[in-house]
Amino acid sequence: MPRIPASAAEAITRARQLAERLAVDDARRDAERTLPYDEVRALTEAGLFTLTVPRAHGGPGIGARSLGEVFTELTAGDASVGQIPQNHYFFVNVLAHAGTDEQRAFFHAEILAGRHFGNALSERGTRTARDFAIGFERQDDGSRVLDGTKFYATGTLFAHWITVYANDEEGRTHAAWVPADHPGVHIEDDWNGMGQRTTGSGTVRFDRVRVPAEHLVPVHTIFEKDEVFGAFGQYLHAAIDTGIAVAALRDGKRLIHSLARPRLETGVARAADDEAVIDGFGELALRVRAARALLREAGDALDTAHAEPTAEHAAEASAAVAAARAQSDVAALAVSSGVFELIGTRAADRDLNLHRHWRNARTHTLHDPRRLKLRYLGAWELNDTPPPRNGLV
Secondary structure (H helix, E strand, O other): OOOOOOOHHHHHHHHEEEEHHHHHHHHHHHHHHOOOOOOOOHHHHHOOOOOOOOOOOOOOOHHHHHHHHHHHHHHOOOHHHHHHHHHHHHHHHHHHHOOHHHHHHHHHHHHHOOEEEEEOOOOOOOOOOOOOOOEEEEOOOOOEEEEEEEEOOOOOOOEEEEEEEEEEEOEEEEEEEEEOOOOOOOEEOOOOOOOOOOOOOEEEEEEEEEHHHOOOHHHHHHHHHOOHHHHHHHHHHHHHHHHHHHHHHHHHHHHHHHHHOOOOOHOOOOHOOOOOHHHHHHHHHHHHHHHHHHHHHHHHHHHHHOOOOOOHHEEEHOOOHHHHHHHHHHHHHHHHHHHHHHHHHHHOOOOOOOOOHHHHHHOOOOOOOOHHHHHHHHHHHHHOOOOOOOOOO
């Protein structure tokens, strides 16, 4: 059973402690593509899937800012393990925004009992991210039958429930909760991305899977009012990218001290005393600090919008998240690449697997284009145009 953290501070401390253990074998797991079943189990036991369950239902009920800190810490330990809870919290948020009291009570109890959610969102061959073509047939009793295939289903290999997005006959999006061990569910470990190699982001096939009405949530209702639902999901992605940058900077520092050689003309005994290396490392550290600062600002804005759900607060939270997302993208890519220049040729040794940070950053930052974040931020700051309400901001 999970050990429920008593406070946000305790949750962050547990995440940091677990991350230190994750970092020890992170490079090996990535190189060998060893799936992190034990590591995900450790997340569960530490209560790190329970964090946004409200106190009224027995959970810690922590806010967005603290959850972002948890994700940054975990991802700094292992980027793949850090991403696995992202979809879980995304769907806990679906329940918060669109579930009934009965649905929230049921699934919160599931979480507190040690079970968590995976995702089945993406489909191939569709025109937009919101075109869900999977079969979603309505039955006379209000249930639905799922039939079809989802791809890039992060975390499903480790999950107890798989949450599926599907559109009804009128094109409205619903979320369906399906037990991962349902006989009609077939999970394939076929993810072959160059980064985030152990996230379990494979293919899931649904063969005439009946979903009872009580496990269906009308996601489309979220966007009928001012919301920060999409911003929350993007915020967690920003925390993951920030964690990747933190990990790259940490490993860069270690290898500059243990592996790098100073150039002869510097006259110093250690590469860490080379002024050019110090200046270069300072530039990378600045990017990480900026990403962390913007992430905290975004977390505060989300918490404000949650406490006072006005149109102004929702727009500001979405803009703040867009800024954090754009900066974390730059930080993850720049730092994971820049540390190589400061270490030198030895950094390219495949046995070090230092390049996993860049591969992870390049793979994860492809989720949503940075250019759109800048467009939304610019429109808000220049013309007071709020970001769109589409679940993707």
